[in-house]
Amino acid sequence: MEEYSIYFERYGYFSLFLIVALLVPSGMLIASSALKFLGLRKSNPTKIKLDTYEAGIKTFSSRWSGFNFRYYTFAMMFLIFDVEVIFLFPWAASLVRLNNEFSEAVLIEMFVFIGVLILGWFLAWKQKAIEWE
């Protein structure tokens, strides 16, 4: 019961901090717009000023200009290896305790897991999934 109350205290403090952290930038933006209503800050939007920026000439294309397919392969690689990281964290945190109980088997099992991922990493390299060309 003691432990639970510590958790509630900590996550409660975290949520209070989250509220303050969200209020600081919003307060800055609100202060800026309040100055506009008080007439201290200039606001004179014209038609050309509100156009999308285009390096000095008239805007001629939208954001849907398309982008390279490479980004998807990097996203896939990220997903695979991020899941690996999630598996590694609990193993790493309890390695010493598990080692005392089950000896080297714990280490070898995780090395096999990492080894399979390294094989996949070599395959990705060989198929030029991580090359930017």
Added chain:
Amino acid sequence: MSFNQLYIFVGDLLPFLPDQIVFIFSGLSMAITICTFILGIGAIYTWFERRVLAKFQSRVGPNRWGPFGLLQPIADAIKLILKEDIIPRAADKSVFIVAPIIFLATTLLVYSFIPIGDDSQLGGLNVALLFVLGITSINALTVFMAGWASKNKYAILGSIRAVAMLISYEVPMAVSLMGVVMLSESLSLVDIVNSQSSMPFILIQPLGALTFLIAAIAEMSRAPFDMVEAESELIGGYQTEYAGMKFAVFQLSEFLTPIFTAAFFTVLFLGGDSGFSFIPGIIWFASKTFLVTSILLWFRATWPRLRIDQIMGFAWKVLMPAAILNTLLVGLEIVFLNENYLFQILINSIVVCIFIYLIANILGQKKLILRNPVPSELANMDAN
């Protein structure tokens, strides 16, 4: 004064109040104090960074307002708050406004996890390390929100590049922390600091520290990894359409991240506030953080920007094997050489030297070959 002390102090001072109100009051005041302190440090840091960068580039830097230009941050703030704030007609208005708010909020939020002293409330959380990694990875999402909401092709190109870079460097950064977690047997930052009281982890695992530092510089998206806002190619990246106070919020949070990175590196690899006991811990922590901040600034000032293919290749071909090698080494050493630190330091230093030598000779730039210059046919036209 930590949150716990404040909580007990307010409870004793006003015993007639219910416990929840005391908790909310002390939590809010603690959070406001920390946020104000961080914003003040950030303001001083902008001055420091501009002055030091100017010295690196043989300029003077800001020196007009106050002694040595110390009032420059205030002048900047006044200027930016009085600037006209434009939202483009085509922009997705709500996302456009929310993006800078989340960007600064996440930057402020991670500071609450930095433990100074043993009774840090959030640093002692049993998943603090994962929590910090999770919050910092929201940055990729925010950058994409800003770029997408601008409806500008430069902004979207910049933000897609940024997301590709941030997610690529997140993986080696997380894997390089595995050695720290293994040695301290905990994900709580207080435990990590306490387990370094005899030996800081940068000595035991230099490869992990190096990998983490490089990946963290990329996560901050500062030079040499400032592909995100490569101003000569992409105007301003995801910040292209931002002006006035929203731009100021983005800039502020970009100036706050190096301080957090330095503090986080101090906690993970330099032993946090531990040191010789005749100097108080807070001074140890501040001086270590200042040292790492200066190193980050030095990197920024001296290295040119890398190309995107170099950046992505470096993440997947160099840092990824380095982080995995560090994990395997530390795992083997924990099982077979329990707590024989001097032997571990020796092995790991040799391994890091061999690794850097191999990487530099396999993947590094080929030696420059000087060819004999071929004279142009047009060179001697006037002679005849």
